[in-house]
Amino acid sequence: MTDTSSAPNTPPRHGTGAAVQASLARRRRKQIALQACGIGAISIAFLMLFILVASLVSSGYQAFTQTHVTLDVFVDPEEVREERLPRGGFDDVLAASLARMLPDVDTSDRATLRQVERILSNGAQFALRDMVVADPSLIGQTIEITVPVSDPYDQLNKGLIDRETPEENRRLKDEEIAYFDALKESGAISKPFNFGLFTNADSRFPELAGLKGALVGSFWALLTCFVISFPLGIGAAIYLEEFAPKNRVSDFIEVNINNLAAVPSVVFGLLALSVFIGWFGLPRSAPFVGGLTLALMTMPTIIIATRAALKSVPPSIREAALGLGASRQQVVFQHVLPLAMPGILTGTIIGLAQALGETAPLLLIGMNAFITSAASSPFDSATALPTQIFIWADSPERGFVSRTSAAILVLLGFLVTMNAIAIFLRQRFERKW
Amino acid sequence: MNDMTKFDRFVGLNETKISAQGVNVFYGDTHAVKDVSVEIAERAVTAFIGPSGCGKSTFLRCLNRMNDTIDGARVEGQIHLDGEDIYDPKVDPVQLRAKVGMVFQKPNPFPKSIYDNVAYGPRIHGLARNKADLDEIVEKSLRRAAIWDEVKDRLDAPGTGLSGGQQQRLCIARAVATEPEVLLMDEPCSALDPIATAQVEELIDELKRNVSVVIVTHSMQQAARVSQKTAFFHLGTLVEYGDTGQIFTNPKDPRTEAYITGRIG
Ligand SMILES: Nc1ncnc2c1ncn2[C@@H]1O[C@H](COP(=O)(O)OP(=O)(O)OP(=O)(O)O)[C@@H](O)[C@H]1O
């Protein structure tokens, strides 16, 4: 083994073994050094990832719960009259009910009542109104409802307002803190999981703001993007890889597709703004336009992934089919494409995951508008997850800080899921030839 | 079997099935096949022998235009099948390949079931009228390729899961399933044990009753056993072409003699 050059019957030359030994030690040292570098690089990458996720979780976990207060509300027929529904003094009804739960509050003083009312989220009166409109027989009865508290009290309950701060620098006055403590004492305060984060659309009030509008917007945009870029991308890739003559023109096209994949996304946004909105007159802020824009960016990714997947199908398979008298179209659609499909799907999912996180082009086409209802079609105005994060990160209210982090976590959750599906597909259908 | 081949050898010449005139093949700048002219007889076995890299496979692939699929490959010269120029623009290579089947040097089963591998050709050419017909074609082809007994219980198993020699016989079964008029076999026995080799040679013998077989082989004994005509290639040129008996017993060219006696190769 060590000395193949010597003739069969001569004894091995001395020194060869020692030389191999020495070189072995050297090679082993090199390998260990290389492994150490690799492990070091991976550790650093993991540390960074850990810091990112940890900081997001530490600032965002609070947004996954929301402080609620449970009230016994007397729906006063004086304030709420059936014939005037859906209008009525729902806010006054709530304030009066809440004031009755607190000790030493002068219920006749309107200023005090207003102060008490501010404990409740602005959405509380609409929740009550919707209940009463749905069932007018509630008028005159006492009903128990659980509604979110407003942002400052939510912050207080989550320990984000320091009681030691001097009163004039605090968002809540001493007596307001006393109200809250009294409510807490009586067991009316609860802190359940914040379903509103997923079921509410955006709102000016942090305690009411949710991601539904953004999730729906992202869904429509991604659907549009997929429906357009997947067939076009695969079609283009099949043509270029399997049918197009290999010449200057196809080289030129190939270079340009690779360039297209490297164009900054903001450029696509500007293009979409002037072409889709300017020339074609499509609506601003619509997920459909967002999807078209994202499709422009995803298509090169899909084309490149598809071509790589088609190329990786061994030529012997094509030869086998051609040799049996299959036409080129039969070879492609009966043999090559099915074998390339896992690679194509992996590339597509990764492209879509990129599109899901893309922000700049959506900002340019106005998908960062303040919209308080979820889009019911791809042509309604909507935000998308990344632009919603952008909006919230820009909002001054304390409550939006944790919601921004929570929204980022939700977005990361989707990205991780999509990439996990891509990896699963790749491993599940990976072929050995 | 031996008596049979001897008998054929003396029966004399069949009609010409394929006639190649002045064929040159280039891969880019490489001149792989140089001015080769051969007449391949109908219902006979023609063997191509020669050292590695001398252009046997390349020339074989000209006969069903498989070189068309290689970028940069260029074929010059004339090849006629039944008197018709196969490189004529009017000829559809798909139709040609249905007539001129091929077994490749490296086994290349589809990553599909054994059944689907064999059934693929008959399916695309519409050779079976119904499922029972197709079943019969598949079984017959697998039997002819001497692999039926090994795979009859697992026709649904992937063809790629077979051993190398089994894959090679599966590819032979797949090629004969389309009932070609000419069968090009590029080293069909290179991965086979002596028993399977004998079975494939038996198949070749049986095929030649209604098919022209061209076989590339590195085994002199095999060429001597199965073929009626032998062509010796060397460095891209056709050195000698004649009756197998004459090539092996009385070669005219010194290079042929050197090769068959094992001095070049
Ligand atoms: N696809 C290709 N591209 C470029 N050159 C090729 C290609 N295929 C074959 N060649 C060259 O053409 C020459 C003939 O190759 P060919 O495969 O025909 O040899 P062969 O006689 O079949 O050899 P073997 O007995 O080893 O199979 C070789 O020099 C080879 O390098």
Ligand SMILES: [Mg+2]
């Ligand atoms: Mg070869």
